[in-house]
Amino acid sequence: MDSISxxxxxxxxxxxxxxxxxxxxxxLLAQQLQQDSVSYADTTKVREEKADPILENPIPWSIFIEAxxxxxxxxxxxxxxxxxxxxxxxxxxxxxxxxxxxxKTITKTLIFPNQFDLIYLHGGGYLGLTLINGQxxxxxxxxxxxxxxxxxxxxxxxxxxxxxxxxxSKPELVFQYRLLNFxxxxxxxxxxxxxxxxxxxxNKNDFNGFTISVGGRLGFFHLNP
Amino acid sequence: MRRIFLIxxxxxxxxxxxxxxxxxxxxxxxxxxxxxxSQLSDSLLLALxxxxxxxxxxxxxxxxxxxxxxxxxxxxxDESFRNRTKNLxxxxxxxxxxxLDLLIRDxxxxxxxxxxxTFLPEYQSIFNAEPDKELITIEHLLTNKSGLSWxxxxxxxxxxxxxxxxxxxxxxxxxxxxxxxxxxxGLRYVPNSxxxxxxxxxxxxxxxxxxxxxxxxxxxxxxxxxxxxxxxTDPSGTLDGGSGLSLMTLDLTKFGxxxxxxxxxxxxxxxxxxxxxxxxxxxLKLDNTINAGYGWWRFADGVLDLETNDLFxxxxxxxxxxxxxxHLEMVVAIHAxxxxxxxxxxxxxxxxxxxxxxxxxxx
Numbered sequence: 280m281d282s283i284s285x286x287x288x289x290x291x292x293x294x295x296x297x298x299x300x301x302x303x304x305x306x307l308l309a310q311q312l313q314q315d316s317v318s319y320a321d322t323t324k325v326r327e328e329k330a331d332p333i334l335e336n337p338i339p340w341s342i343f344i345e346a347x348x349x350x351x352x353x354x355x356x357x358x359x360x361x362x363x364x365x366x367x368x369x370x371x372x373x374x375x376x377x378x379x380x381x382x383k384t385i386t387k388t389l390i391f392p393n394q395f396d397l398i399y400l401h402g403g404g405y406l407g408l409t410l411i412n413g414q415x416x417x418x419x420x421x422x423x424x425x426x427x428x429x430x431x432x433x434x435x436x437x438x439x440x441x442x443x444x445x446x447x448s449k450p451e452l453v454f455q456y457r458l459l460n461f462x463x464x465x466x467x468x469x470x471x472x473x474x475x476x477x478x479x480x481x482n483k484n485d486f487n488g489f490t491i492s493v494g495g496r497l498g499f500f501h502l503n504p
Numbered sequence: 505m506r507r508i509f510l511i512x513x514x515x516x517x518x519x520x521x522x523x524x525x526x527x528x529x530x531x532x533x534x535x536x537x538x539x540x541x542s543q544l545s546d547s548l549l550l551a552l553x554x555x556x557x558x559x560x561x562x563x564x565x566x567x568x569x570x571x572x573x574x575x576x577x578x579x580x581x582d583e584s585f586r587n588r589t590k591n592l593x594x595x596x597x598x599x600x601x602x603x604l605d606l607l608i609r610d611x612x613x614x615x616x617x618x619x620x621x622t623f624l625p626e627y628q629s630i631f632n633a634e635p636d637k638e639l640i641t642i643e644h645l646l647t648n649k650s651g652l653s654w655x656x657x658x659x660x661x662x663x664x665x666x667x668x669x670x671x672x673x674x675x676x677x678x679x680x681x682x683x684x685x686x687x688x689x690g691l692r693y694v695p696n697s698x699x700x701x702x703x704x705x706x707x708x709x710x711x712x713x714x715x716x717x718x719x720x721x722x723x724x725x726x727x728x729x730x731x732x733x734x735x736x737t738d739p740s741g742t743l744d745g746g747s748g749l750s751l752m753t754l755d756l757t758k759f760g761x762x763x764x765x766x767x768x769x770x771x772x773x774x775x776x777x778x779x780x781x782x783x784x785x786x787x788l789k790l791d792n793t794i795n796a797g798y799g800w801w802r803f804a805d806g807v808l809d810l811e812t813n814d815l816f817x818x819x820x821x822x823x824x825x826x827x828x829x830x831h832l833e834m835v836v837a838i839h840a841x842x843x844x845x846x847x848x849x850x851x852x853x854x855x856x857x858x859x860x861x862x863x864x865x866x867x
Binding site (some may be wrong): 391 | 535536537538546549550552575576577578579585586
């Protein structure tokens with residue numbers, strides 16, 4: 280029984296393997312043929328795929344220098360700060376670096392009876408995302424982060440009394456209007472937040488608050504058609 | 505690689521945007537505050553400041569007022585400025601005596617009852633010539649009761665003034681110890697700045713492995729954030745413990761603040777509270793107004809209109825004064841160069857003006 284059955288079993292196994300192999304290949308081939316032979320009825324309306332404007336049109340990009348005045352909080356009141364920047368955009372991404380310079384003198388009696396001037400500046404970079412990209416105008420959401428230095432200077436002797444570092448972050452919305460392909464104007468609104476401010480006579484929240492800025496950009500703007 | 509380059513560039517930019525990496529060139533001991541925040545009158549202190557600028561109190565170099573851990577008043581006059589060290593005069597000895605606690609703590613000196621002869625073997629011949637001098641103890645130097653003949657008063661011409669003659673010698677300690685005994689040690693009070701020189705020599709010799717100034721810079725001044733210490737020496741190299749120390753006024757205030765806090769600096773023990781009590785307690789009543797401690801002074805009861813008479817002060821002789829008033833949590837430091845005015849000098853009246861600026865219920 281055993282001597283006869285073993286070769287039979289091997290033959291059956293080989294046969295079944297061959298059969299399944301052929302069947303599988305056939306099914307795959309049939310699917311391929313079916314895909315290749317898909318046809319539409321004459322009445323079917325084929326929608327034309329809408330072209331990607333970014334792919335179809337030239338890619339929007341720009342590179343520029345920027346000068347602006349920022350109306351922002353400071354220890355005594357809101358006041359104008361000067362800001363200089365260089366920036367670039369590519370498709371929806373905006374990047375840049377800036378220096379925010381406060382030249383206005385804030386005089387305080389820090390050590391009685393002496394008067395001191397507070398001078399500070401900070402600089403850093405920003406990363407933005409274009410939310411609306413129009414032909415001549417666009418709206419960008421951008422996040423600014425910077426490191427700065429602050430110094431109390433004796434108003435009379437000009438000697439430094441104390442200095443320290445701090446950080447500043449500001450999310451803002453920037454509306455830009457391109458006048459020509461080399462000049463644009465912008466206005467923005469944001470919220471400034473100071474970090475690590477530990478200076479005598481300065482409240483750590485003195486620099487926190489809403490800001491508005493207006494400025495101009497000079498460079499090259501690859502306009503949307 | 506490009507990412508690392510970009511990150512590095514950005515970091516360099518951030519670094520460049522800061523005003524500088526250096527730490528604040530400033531004190532980090534007290535908060536700044538206006539006098540009114542600590543119950544002192546802004547207007548009265550401003551009036552005092554105007555008087556100081558007008559030189560109504562003579563040559564005042566600086567005035568610093570600390571109260572309740574706040575720096576309330578700091579100003580400099582007559583071309584002085586914060587970072588300029590000024591001589592403390594005879595207040596140097598108060599600092600040296602305070603520092604004596606460190607040598608006792610570290611075992612270099614057992615106690616102040618030790619005879620100075622044991623620390624001064626190089627002057628054994630002087631002691632041999634007058635054996636009673638061997639009875640002089642460290643305490644006698646602290647109390648100006650060494651018994652050694654000494655003429656300190658500025659009223660004497662320079663050629664009759666021991667202080668002036670001493671400063672012409674090559675070894676000041678030798679000059680002081682060579683003065684004849686005019687009283688038994690411990691018996692008679694005679695103001696003697698030369699005792700400060702001898703004390704410095706005793707402390708120098710007691711130290712085995714370092715010199716006195718290095719030791720003081722490490723164990724005292726360095727621990728209370730005083731970096732700039734100038735201490736004159738005699739030609740033989742001994743510190744002028746009687747009048748040679750120069751500090752910035754703000755650093756002098758730090759020293760006063762150390763004593764105000766019972767010898768602790770930023771929670772670390774520097775000088776023992778017991779020693780501060782020991783050196784500032786009254787050991788001698790000079791007259792109806794002034795009591796003497798070990799290099800420190802007190803006003804006699806009733807002289808000042810204070811609720812508690814716990815005030816003690818160091819006096820430099822030319823108006824350099826350091827006042828510590830524990831119950832008011834107050835330190836007042838004054839640098840001045842006003843000659844021959846005695847204990848109640850212009851600086852004393854400046855201090856009284858500061859006290860007068862306290863709100864009525866505060867003193």
